[in-house]
């Protein structure tokens with residue numbers, strides 16, 4: 001799994017950080033940052049859930 005984000009569209013809702021703090025963080029303005037782009041298998045399910053819950057759907061997953 002490869003994860004990418006489009007920070008320009010982030011509305012700082014924070015769901016990603018609450019659900020998967022191992023993969024996502026927020027900068028001082030609340031904008032998403034990616035901690036790892038190829039998360040381990042045990043995080044794949046929660047990363048998929050995060051992508052579906054992001055209100056602006058900016059989290060992209062490539063399998």
Ligand code: SF4
Nearest residue numbers: 010011013014016054
């Ligand atoms: S859930 Fe989406 S909009 Fe909210 S902080 Fe994360 S990437 Fe940004």
